[in-house]
Amino acid sequence: MVSKALVVGVYQRKAEEIARLGVELVVLAPPAWRDRRGVQTLQTRHTQGYILHALPIRFNGNFHLHYYPTLKQELRAIAPDVLHFDEEPYNLATWHALRLAHQAGIPATFFTWQNLYRHYPFPFSAFERANYCAVRIAIAGNQDAAAVLRRKGFAGEIALIPQFGVDPEIFAPDAPVMPITTEQPLRIGYAGGLLPEKGLADLLHACAALYGEWHMTLAGEGSELTALQHLAATLGIQI
Numbered sequence: 001m002v003s004k005a006l007v008v009g010v011y012q013r014k015a016e017e018i019a020r021l022g023v024e025l026v027v028l029a030p031p032a033w034r035d036r037r038g039v040q041t042l043q044t045r046h047t048q049g050y051i052l053h054a055l056p057i058r059f060n061g062n063f064h065l066h067y068y069p070t071l072k073q074e075l076r077a078i079a080p081d082v083l084h085f086d087e088e089p090y091n092l093a094t095w096h097a098l099r100l101a102h103q104a105g106i107p108a109t110f111f112t113w114q115n116l117y118r119h120y121p122f123p124f125s126a127f128e129r130a131n132y133c134a135v136r137i138a139i140a141g142n143q144d145a146a147a148v149l150r151r152k153g154f155a156g157e158i159a160l161i162p163q164f165g166v167d168p169e170i171f172a173p174d175a176p177v178m179p180i181t182t183e184q185p186l187r188i189g190y191a192g193g194l195l196p197e198k199g200l201a202d203l204l205h206a207c208a209a210l211y212g213e214w215h216m217t218l219a220g221e222g223s224e225l226t227a228l229q230h231l232a233a234t235l236g237i238q239i
Helices: 009-020 071-078 092-104 124-134 143-151 200-208 225-235
Strands: 026-029 032-035 038-041 051-054 083-085 108-112 137-140 157-160 186-191 214-219
Touching (some): 083 092, 143 157
Parallel strands (some): 026 051
């Protein structure tokens, strides 16, 4: 399994659970991944039952053009029965990995969250078409992503599997949840990237129009933090 998402320690629980099923698993992840939220260095919080290696990466932070220059040598050394490349099919990294897997005779699959139908410019459209032909099974995070695969012509089998689940050891209530009554303020929460595509500006506008008392908590990092603070001040609310 090759996944830049598994630089995050809590996500590595997925690999532990796969290994518990009896899978002899090797996970390759970059030493760090850079995006608009900053740099996330490879963590080693959950590494029981499988092997985790750092894999050199080129064009770190470029979502569409990054790739792993030593992946060919890694595949030759590991000789896996199957390669799960945890990346979208329109990216260079996926095309590069699936091409190497095909050359080595290794069955492979990719993962997609893309639930919006989009046309990509060359060469990404070519990567996408080639990757659709390179795998017999694709993994989609939800039904909308599966529908996009079909609409774009993917003819293979599709497995609906969300990329990561929820760890009940972390996300568990400290006390019994009390029902909300009219005497309690409405509680609104968001945890994730503070990015334009998340629609948080729309959320602030919607909350500002609410009647009655309410409390909202936004937890995350990203390029929109300052803009959201300014918008909240303009709307007369605090975050």
